[in-house]
Amino acid sequence: MIELKQLTKTYGSKQKATTALSGVNLTVGKGEIFGVIGHSGAGKSTLIRCINLLERPTTGEVWVGGTELTSLRKRELQRQRSKIGMIFQHFNLLSSATVYNNIAFPLTLIGTPKAEIAKKVNELLALVGLEEHRNKYPAQLSGGQKQRVGIARALASDPDVLLCDEATSALDPQTTDSILKLLLDINRKFNLTILLITHEMNVIQTICDRVAVIHQGNIVEQGPVSQVFLKP
Ligand code: ADP
Numbered sequence: 143m144i145e146l147k148q149l150t151k152t153y154g155s156k157q158k159a160t161t162a163l164s165g166v167n168l169t170v171g172k173g174e175i176f177g178v179i180g181h182s183g184a185g186k187s188t189l190i191r192c193i194n195l196l197e198r199p200t201t202g203e204v205w206v207g208g209t210e211l212t213s214l215r216k217r218e219l220q221r222q223r224s225k226i227g228m229i230f231q232h233f234n235l236l237s238s239a240t241v242y243n244n245i246a247f248p249l250t251l252i253g254t255p256k257a258e259i260a261k262k263v264n265e266l267l268a269l270v271g272l273e274e275h276r277n278k279y280p281a282q283l284s285g286g287q288k289q290r291v292g293i294a295r296a297l298a299s300d301p302d303v304l305l306c307d308e309a310t311s312a313l314d315p316q317t318t319d320s321i322l323k324l325l326l327d328i329n330r331k332f333n334l335t336i337l338l339i340t341h342e343m344n345v346i347q348t349i350c351d352r353v354a355v356i357h358q359g360n361i362v363e364q365g366p367v368s369q370v371f372l373k374p
């Protein structure tokens with residue numbers, strides 16, 4: 143479902159260049175939950191941002207659902223991007239929009255008819271357990287509730303892939319567990335492919351099937367979680 147081939151990313155120009163990724167190869171299968179773990183500065187966020195081309199790779203290929211994204215023209219790229227949902231450490235919600243309208247936003251953007259939006263948003267509100275909070279604004283929600291809105295919004299366009307950028311790093315351990323459980327439920331229910339980056343071992347061990355360890359822009363190890371991190 144996701145395949146990265148010889149992906150490199152260099153920031154800046156010759157004299158002050160920083161190599162964030164140097165030749166990353168990675169394959170994530172349909173329905174898999176794949177984790178990338180590494181210290182701060184290892185290249186995790188560059189990696190995940192290169193998958194939906196929020197960041198343009200310097201060289202290499204990005205395949206999502208059988209399409210190579212780096213060679214696409216703008217319009218086609220936009221279409222393919224709607225198949226990639228993303229959630230963020232700091233949620234990135236619209237503060238002046240209600241829960242309902244935050245979730246509806248991606249559908250509003252592409253001109254989905256109102257009745258269809260209402261049906262979809264109601265389903266998503268039920269899925270993430272926020273039906274009672276539909277008219278609230280983000281500032282009136284807890285961190286966990288905000289991330290539930292983020293998840294619902296990411297799912298609004300029925301993506302094939304969900305990218306999670308340190309999605310639980312701003313949450314306390316108990317809330318983290320409930321968000322991970324929700325992600326696992328969604329993965330099982332829709333056979334949704336999930337790629338997450340994190341610096342937290344607990345996240346990897348709780349929900350990931352396979353893991354890659356990234357260090358200084360290189361994948362230094364990858365495999366099933368139980369093999370890469372032997373449990374004591
Ligand atoms: P992580 O997410 O693992 O903390 P990043 O992908 O953010 O790692 O960073 C990898 C490397 O790329 C670091 O050395 C970082 O300083 C550098 N870097 C990240 N973003 C930029 C940028 N926009 N401009 C220049 N250097 C960057």
Ligand code: ADP
Binds near residue numbers: 276
């Ligand atoms: P607009 O400026 O287009 O009227 P609104 O924010 O008022 O935007 O909402 C657009 C539509 O979305 C409404 O007509 C309504 O059907 C639906 N909607 C908005 N908020 C809610 C909500 N909290 N519960 C159910 N439906 C809602």
